[in-house]
Amino acid sequence: MASFVGQPSIKGSTETTRMALLTFAAVGLQVTWGIEMTYCTPYLLQLGLTKSRTSLVWIAGPLSGLIMQPIVGVVSDGCTSTYGRRRPFMVLGSIVVAACLLTLGWTKEIVSAFVAEGEFRKTCTVTLAVLAIYAVDFAINVVQSCCRSLIVDTLPIPKQQTGSAWASRMVSVGHLFGYVIGTMDLVQIFGTSFGDTQFKKLILIAAFSLMFTVGVTSWAVTERVLVSEKDEEPRDGPIKIIRKIFKATIQLPPRIQAICWAQFWSWIGWFPFLFYSTTWVGETYFRYDAPQHVKQSKDALGDIGRIGSMSLVIFSFVTFLGAFILPLLIRSPESERFTHRPPAAIAEVVTKFNKYKPDLYTAWLCGHLMFSGAMILAPFAHSFNFATTLVAFCGLPWALASWAPSTFMGVEVNRLSSTTPTYERFPLSRRNSNPSSSSGTPLTPRSPFPLHLENGLSDDNIASTGELSGLYFGILNIYTTLPQFVGTFISMIVFSILEPGKSPELADDAAPKERLDRDGPNAISVCLFIGAISTVGAAWATKKLRDMQ
Template identity: 75%
Template sequence: MPDSQFRTPGTRGREAIDTAEKFAGQVEVEEVFESTFEKPHILGARKEMASWSGQPHVKGSTETMRMALLTFSLVGLQFTWGIEMTYCTPYLLQLGLTKSKTSLVWIAGPLSGLIMQPIVGVIADRSTSKYGRRRPVMVIGSLLVAACLIVLGWTKEIVGHFIEEGDFRKTVTIFVAVLAIYAVDFAINAVQACCRSLIVDTLPIPKQQAGSSWGSRMAAMGHIIGYVAGTIDLVAVFGPSFGDTQFKKLTLIAAFGLIFAVSVTSWAVTERVLVSSKSTESKAGPLQMISHIFKTATNLPPRIQAICNVQVWSWIGWFPFLFYSTTWVGETYFRYDAPHDVKQSKDALGDIGRIGSMSLVVFSTVTCIGAFILPQLVKSPDEEGFTARPPAAIAGIVTKFNEYKPDLLTAWMWGHCMFSSVMMMAPFVHSFRAATFLVALCGLPWALATWAPNTYLGIEVNRLSSTAPSHRRLSSSRIEMTSPSTPFKLEHGLLDDPVSSTGELSGLYFGILNIYTTIPQFIGTFISMIVFSILEPGKSPELAHDAHPDEHHGTDGPNAIAVCLFIGALSTIGAAFATKRLKDLQ
């Protein structure tokens, strides 16, 4: 809405604005500004706005319960990602794929994120389903992920039912497994896009930062559950029923776990229903939508561009860690610590997965602890000098502590430095215990990596949502600032404007952030392919027992995955400098 449509409020109006911004009671902002707007302009502008029905609502009697239910879908989502990252690399190696070709398979992750998240986000933004914009996509996507996971776990049996034993069957088995991985990645990215957007859509602006923190906590819990499940010999515990290997049982658990988690969040959350989109949006076709995403991504505001630059440098380092660290720990065990009888195990995949999962259990535990504690130790990036007054008995201690609290950008910058220094030691590790220790240390920087960019992008989206002073943003809706004992509620009045709490801007910009997160994954995949081709060109001797010895690569030289981790660590130094430049723009 143009600035000319606003009149300058008087003294009493400004006092009302200050009261509305500082105190958490039920604030009827429309009533405060009803006399400050020119009615004909409002009615004219309203024709171009989207129309909505209903109010966002989350079940639960306490704020903690509501936050947990709203973000619970991320537990199942990250559990599934954890199973894929832990087991799919050794699974493909066991099928006979070389490491260089396996690295090409993982283009599926960045490719699906590059395509699915921004496009599905925009499509969901325009959905007029009576069940809401996000939940139908989440439910349908989780069912597709579950089906593809089961196909992945039983690939050999499915292919064997149609093709007789021989080399052709092995080739088809690898092809079907790779195809299933691609299908899982594309479907799960659609689910992930809507899980994150649902948080933004549902919570009022003052709750956005808390929602982002809870999302990180739930994601860490999902990783912990997945990695703990991976350390247990599920075949020995549950027998051969429903899968005679560790991988089959884990894919089955992941399939049902994702459906359950998404179902819980879908049951607990009530979305606003989009009745009709803006007139300009309703006429836009697929090409216009893609063109809009491209133009926005290539003409970002300076601070959002700086956030995206940090993501590029950071994820060149995090990509090999997330996809290969489990295999690296397991292979380190097989190289230097495993007795001879273990090296000849027929279920080397399960053994490597369990050893690697143990390291990631510790990693995810550290991440989860960090996700709960770090927000208390770091200054909130949207603090404006107004904080809750502590009890008198500890006021002095709290005040002194707050003086030395770093801001989030400083903590994020040191997190990059910590990850870089730890992973630079990877090529020199000759013990799986040392490898596990290094992986665990990366838990704290990962907590910051999953929290900081979402927080800062949310702040920037809020700034873009209102180019006028704060009274302009507040006037667009009636916001109920609830106490912890009342449900979240965001009432939109007649003056609907695309503020961040409606999700109309956040979906686009978070999709663009994901583009900048996936681009470095292509770079990381290319680097990994070159390193694997040079250092380990043959099949893995730890897994491909059925291959001829001449096809194996040696184990005397440096571990190729460790070299990839080292290169990624160098890139993360660039992320630290990019974070420093972002801080200079604040």
């Protein structure tokens, strides 16, 4: 039995404002992820790493997610801070991410201050850059884990799909913002102050965006305060935390297990797309469309980043539209009384098609097939326009991939609570809290007794209630990160076979024999093709989930 005091609340006079503030941190998270995925691969290639070694660097993403999100989920579940269970981790994590991003952006300058010029300096520069990427990934997973759990903790079941939809919208806003600024020549616009390269300026923007958006969400949301987990038991140690995660993972309820497997197969396909699509579009342009003077550019990193970002701007715009429109056209996984009501301006149109609206299970299944169909064509993209079209087409599947798993998991975690009606005691706005009441503060319950959430399973160590959203979302992230190890292994093999040397498009010291070959295979496109095959498995897993309704 866990004891809570207080009322979860969000500043704002309308539901739209409250949902936007609750999920606003997702904008900064996505800006940071987007800039890292867009620029860090070509940045490492420019430092002289081969593609096969660069693919090993990206183990940082799945490794950090595999380790940090479940552990942080469990630790934050038991956090008794007066500021709540999630927000302290969000704020501290964003500060660490910002510091590590600055280290990554100024790696050469930091190393040159301590190491004399030569091969050893190059080695140290690459090493520090890789370590900074690992540190960024570990810290940002702390923030991301708590942001997801904060939504589940704050909203009741009827609002879980709305909250997840708004999170998807904020992700699409972050995507769009990050990729739009990536297409601009920031050095030419702002000069060399605060960074003399495109990469450094984008690093500054990412650091500021994350700290600002997390700060806004932390200011706007008030959490319940955990008084105690189990008065008779000491706080969990590291071994017990790991054992709890393992035990919960192998004893997942059937529907949560099905959600996790659909996510697993899906992310084998999405991982190479998210990390390599910008580089792939830029390389396609350099191979088939770029004039000679562009191929001889001294800033190939900036050129490929800007060119690749142009395609992702279109991708993000499609995702943005999908994130705002699709929730109006898709039925909730809950009953019809929980379905989001569209704005009055389009209510009549939506009503006419209401009986034909697909449920979220079917929409997610179709999203898998759409993504698979697009990426199967990747090896045949021999022009910038075709590659851009394929990337843009994946915007709608990505909107669904960002929205559906969180919705299903949020609903299931709250369903497992035996005290769902207690949500009615916690309004979403401070205006519903009466400061003059006997409680005296929004963090004090209306009744003189703390809130109790009863565990739904006989084994208290892996109790399945709304209080353990951090644990279950951490487990979902395990199924999101494990396929990234698979994707990294596949990418390493493909790169080693098809493009074993240094990047002919980016490496400053690439040998003449490694220069561009229009007829040679593009290794990234092969990785995208393999991922597309895996996504067919995700569609099959999603069908099984739908059949379990």
